[in-house]
Amino acid sequence: MAALDKRALDPAPGKAHVAEGPWPVRLTVAFTLLYMSIHVYWAVGGTWGVPLAAQQNADAVRNANWVVSVIMLIGAAWVLALHHRFARRVSAWVVLTPLWGGAVICVSHAVFGFVTKSLYLAGVHDAVDFPKAAGVDATTLAHDHHVSAVRDLWLFEPSFLIQGLLLALVGWQFIRTAAARRTWSLSLLLGIAAVDVFGLLLSLGNMHVALG
Template identity: 25%
Template structure:
């Protein structure tokens, strides 16, 4: 959805740009904006970890693991950094006025797409996590599997939930008025 070019009280016209006030039917995000801000922070934290790991850091990785010794993971890490930064910008676009210059369809597609990707990524591990907490596993968790199940996958699920709520509130807040 783009901002309307019809004049309204309080509009400020910038040279070569559309008016800067939102259309009348777009509500202020209010407290709901914190879902999007937290999703953006989630993305920035993840981008920071990927940059740290790409530079050789090991905190947050399983003991003895480094990306320098694993070229495929290193490449994935390098690709993940700009993707996470883009995800942070997407989350902010859901609540910032400058996001109104992007079509509503694209923001919803991106927001719901991020939510779905993260939830689908983490969902199978959530079953394993439930088995772990309910003491239904036949074998103990060790090494990379333990790290993945207890740290990595729940973090993905958290990101998916944050993007789902941010997208849902954006969708409700920007829904066109029907007569």
């Protein structure tokens, strides 16, 4: 991403610009806040969408979702700031690195989740290492895992994908030159591939990660 320097971001040095068109920024902020609402719901004790095993550790679930909610709120504010002139008066790395990280994490999570949850529903149950719930019979637990996998495929993984693509879009829009935009897109693809390959290697080594 070395090409993403200050000159690459602004083809007319010395002139301050706002982002070209506010709708991607506003859409990303709106979606982030909407997606954050489910984490706030879990943080205040909601149980819909929470697997049985996680419900047995309610305090940890609430605390984790408060942290995620705060991170998403900060992220929404960060994206909103892209529409202001001062965003172009600081280092490009400062502005773009959080967007890059968020886009890579969200999209790679979605890709890996789509693959592993689809495999699970196809009968390859080792594809996902769902946590065990104490005191729950095998039939009930198997049903809960099935429901979780289906719910992830139609709701949560698509949400991760949309969030990641929106972050990638606002970062791409913030950049002004074609060469720097190509560098941005390529770096995202490489980052996503690296994360998913790492996840695959963990799975092959029987070190599964529960997604969802």
